[in-house]
Amino acid sequence: MTLMQKFLGATAALALSAGAALADPALIFDLGGKFDKSFNEAAFNGAKRWADETGGTFREIELQSEAQREQALRRFAEAGANPIVMAGFAFADALGQVAADYPDTKFTIIDMVVDAPNVRSVVFNEHEGSYLVGMMAAKASKSGTVGFIGGMDIPLIRKFACGYAQGVKAVNGDATVVANMTGTTPSAWNDPVKGSELTKAQISQGADVVYAAAGGTGVGVLQTAADEGILSIGVDSNQNYLHSGKVLTSMMKRVDNAVFSAFSDGVDMETGFQVMGLANGGVGYALDEHNAELVSDSMRNAVDDAADKIASGELAVHDYMSDDSCPVLNF
């Protein structure tokens, strides 16, 4: 019995030390799934870019349920992965409990702030990027009514909506912004049928540009917008190619840059609070061959001008999450 215990102990120690010696970085995707053509996929692209450039390897896991968050974190930490990057605000609670147990492991959480000495919290100024695409929506709209379709009704998504509405109003003070949320449960990220119906409902209210910040639900929004002949705006990743010539632009949230820099910094990563905004290339709008014809020079100049002003601090976009209210949009 004691011999057996020794053996087991030895194997366990060996496994642990082997894992620690490798110190591969690890990436944990949220429930939306690795290839959601949006947030998680952007995270994956960043990790892949790092792997391609450095020749390194990384570990990854796609969560299937809420209950796996802490489990996945602990398993990676036990296996010696360092740093561990998690894509999604929903990891905050799990990380808050786990971080202190592994003081030598560095963690990066995206979209949420966790206050621990070994955690880097990356947040994006989505309201700034949304402001820019809102300006473009208002310039592209002929009816003066534009739409916003969010996924799950959480403050983060309201932050998108609020920034967007401010951008719209900056161009056209009389414009109407119709904002809908898909739902209040996580299934709201994966309900393209409801996304489609919301798009049709917004079209019947006169909207001719819709901005989808809704994960998998956005697939239905972009599809219906293309079918019905109106413009749509993608989110997180560059989604212009999904319906070439029918997606006005995409609000790019450079999650890939955040993951890339965390992986590149490796075990010596600086922890603390990091804001990725227009000033440091954290957010932006997508311009490529798929939407080149939709974006006029004047539109581009106006948006680039606003981007410069926001980056320099001359123009401040209100952040919904700072005071849980939006001056131009009523939820």
Add this chain to the structure above:
Amino acid sequence: MNFLALFDLSVLDSTVRLATPLLLACLAGLFSERGGIFDIGLEGKMLAAAFFSAALAAMTGNVWIGLLAGIGASLMLSAVHGLASITFRGNQLISGVAINFLAAGMTVLIAQDWFRQGGRTPSLIGGGRFEPITLPFAETLSTVPFFGPIYAELISGHSILVYVALLCVPGTWYILFRTRFGLRLRAVGENPAAVDTAGVSVIGLRFAAVGICGILCGIAGAYLATGLQAGFVKDMTAGRGFIALAALIFAKWRPWHALWATLLFGYLQAIALRPDIIEGALGFKVQVQLLDALPYILTVVILAGFVGKAIPPRAGGEPYVKER
């Protein structure tokens, strides 16, 4: 206050689209439960059908092959359910739950293996989708006051599966209440021993019920993925199978009632998309969450016996054992 605004044509149009998958799934559950087999696997069957219809439609570019594949996939799961709960007399609820889990995992896994797009199918184009059908004279009649727009916008312009679903209602009624098969099917759900005494195969009838359920769920899933959408996204049924079950209870296991129940639930979902109309009509804001929850609240009210009594088929949920 303008209550008529609540019945805006665009809302009703949306109602028809949202109610169709519910109606098909509800009728599917109706056949199964009338035959004495409870089926909470409607959701899973729809999901599997949605995936396989989209996958095959994407590969072949032919939506009809997709529809057949969807029905086939749903039938396979029905066979599993039948095998577990009829042949091996297992617990029907557990088998149904298992089917839901199986479908949720299997669809994403196969989708990832086949298409490498993260558990979704490529977007369907051209012949890979069910296009809306414009009924004859829709254009010319649309100028006729009142009925013209209703015909052109509400009745015309849906995909063919919507009309199939609507035709299934009188079809179901006829089969259940006007044919020998229907009589036996209902009897097998109420008193299988009597059917057995009459020399009719209980097992055969129950498999037939589960099979019809599979076909209807298959159509419902195919409608979601190839009619309403242009492809499959993981978990895209988003609980519609369970709302259909609630509608089935609400309809007290009757075909025409099922139509009204699913239209009501579809309407509640559709009006929830238009908070501006509600506010304009009623003069105050109604929480969207309340509207989303209303189908369930109504079902509980019905179950509690406030509005008539909902009595399920008596032999439902029990495997049939011949007396020895």
